[in-house]
Amino acid sequence: MTNTPHELHEEFPDKKQVISELKASDGHFARLFEEYHEINRAIHRAEINVEPTDDLHMMEMRKERMVLKDEIAKCLADV
Numbered sequence: 001m002t003n004t005p006h007e008l009h010e011e012f013p014d015k016k017q018v019i020s021e022l023k024a025s026d027g028h029f030a031r032l033f034e035e036y037h038e039i040n041r042a043i044h045r046a047e048i049n050v051e052p053t054d055d056l057h058m059m060e061m062r063k064e065r066m067v068l069k070d071e072i073a074k075c076l077a078d079v
Helices: 013-025 027-047 055-077
Strands: none
Touching: 013 027, 013 055, 027 055
């Protein structure tokens, strides 16, 4: 288990400006961004036992975060 948040600006450090621009101009990207951060915060809260969860739910949340990150990476690759 990791207690390190997986913030998008840390995951894609060379894409900070592009992320900001897409959040403002692309509704689909903005939705993906918000969904990613929502699930990422939920995972982090569970990891630090602020809102504990069972292993199965944690695994499902991590899979969802990975799918969202992959979609975000595809959007960033197209720019």
